[in-house]
Amino acid sequence: MKMNDVVMSSPLGQGTEYVNNYDPTLLYPIARDLNWKERGLERNSLPFQGVDIWNAYELSWVNPKGKPEVRLAEFRVFADSKNIIESKSFKLYLNSLNLSQFESQEEVETVLIKDLSAVAEGRVEVRIYHPDQAPEFGQFTGFCIDNQDVEITQYTPSPDLLTTYDERVEEVLYSHLLKSNCPVTGQPDWATIGISYSGQEIDREGLLKYIISYREHGDFHEQCVENIFMHIWEQCKPDSLNVYARYVRRGGLDINPFRSSEMDDIDNLRLSRQ
Numbered sequence: 001m002k003m004n005d006v007v008m009s010s011p012l013g014q015g016t017e018y019v020n021n022y023d024p025t026l027l028y029p030i031a032r033d034l035n036w037k038e039r040g041l042e043r044n045s046l047p048f049q050g051v052d053i054w055n056a057y058e059l060s061w062v063n064p065k066g067k068p069e070v071r072l073a074e075f076r077v078f079a080d081s082k083n084i085i086e087s088k089s090f091k092l093y094l095n096s097l098n099l100s101q102f103e104s105q106e107e108v109e110t111v112l113i114k115d116l117s118a119v120a121e122g123r124v125e126v127r128i129y130h131p132d133q134a135p136e137f138g139q140f141t142g143f144c145i146d147n148q149d150v151e152i153t154q155y156t157p158s159p160d161l162l163t164t165y166d167e168r169v170e171e172v173l174y175s176h177l178l179k180s181n182c183p184v185t186g187q188p189d190w191a192t193i194g195i196s197y198s199g200q201e202i203d204r205e206g207l208l209k210y211i212i213s214y215r216e217h218g219d220f221h222e223q224c225v226e227n228i229f230m231h232i233w234e235q236c237k238p239d240s241l242n243v244y245a246r247y248v249r250r251g252g253l254d255i256n257p258f259r260s261s262e263m264d265d266i267d268n269l270r271l272s273r274q
Contacts, residue, residue: 019092022100022111026093027119029083035223048229048241049263050079052222054090055270058252059128061097061108068098071105072134073112074127074268079259081122084222091251138269140194142172145204154213159231161210164200172196173204175211176273178245183218191221191247192271193228199238221247225257233261246271 019026033043054075062068077085093115102108109128116124154161174194181188193211195202210231214224229243242260246269254274258266 019096020098020100021096023096024093024115024118026089026096027115028086028089029119029121030086030220031083032079032081032222035219044080046226046230047233047261048079048226048259049261050225050257050259051266052077052079052084053256053258053266053268055249055254055256055268055274056094056252057249059094059097061100061102064101064103066101069105070131071108071128072131073129075112075116076125077116077120078123079222079257081120081124083120083122084220085116085119087220087253087255088251091253094252135268135270137272137274138267139271140172140174140192140269142174142194142196143204144175145173145208146175146177148205148208150205150209152209152212154209155216156213157217157227157231158210158213159235161206161213162232162235163203163206164236165203167201168199169201170198171201173202173207175208177208178211178214178224180214180221180224181216181218183220186218187250189221189247189250190273191245192273193225193243193245195228195232195244196242197232197236197238198240200236202232202236202238221245221255222257225259229259242266246274248273 036043054077056073059071059073060068105128109126112126113124172194174192176192178191178193179188225243225245229241232238233241240261242264244258244266246256247254
């Protein structure tokens, strides 16, 4: 089955019925390798590892006395899992906990790990915490490339914009100008993206133009980041590469994919737009 067929049959392409009692069948998987197979590539042979960090700001259930509990949650879905979890189905699933009774926060955490691991077909880590424990805002370190006075003519992904110089460097660059679109609804997905690498110096003007070229591109957050990683890897041939996108939340969830040639540990860095 092609990616477009899978997406159109997902909850994104359907009317919504909100369920407020626990229902794990609401979760909808999408195979990570579909887009790559359409290009004749095997995803497990690509030179990256990684994790998708999800943050939930609308997690709630009721305790044995019927009193609501409200929490925040961090989910880490590792990129070697078979499936991504379609975001609307994730939201509907979390909503289904709203009138569901659980003995404790630990029980909720156990249920979430079980259900999400099953649909992802891979390792998922879950951390639940009180709203008073929410992390403070942070920011990417490195150099922001957004202030360059560039002329933009391309708004679909254009890897030919990526070029390098002979000088070898190790640096961190970031931009707040990444925007892609939901592949079904067309709604905008806004993000800040950080790129750390070692190797031949990447032309910053070309990199900024390349990032902006996603502005009319429709794809999932995870796929956009993997595309960006592979385009930089193939065009610029760095010795090492990390790509980390922090997307603005929608419907109480944000998705933050990280892809790395070396799989460094990564912080859940909450930015001001999140």
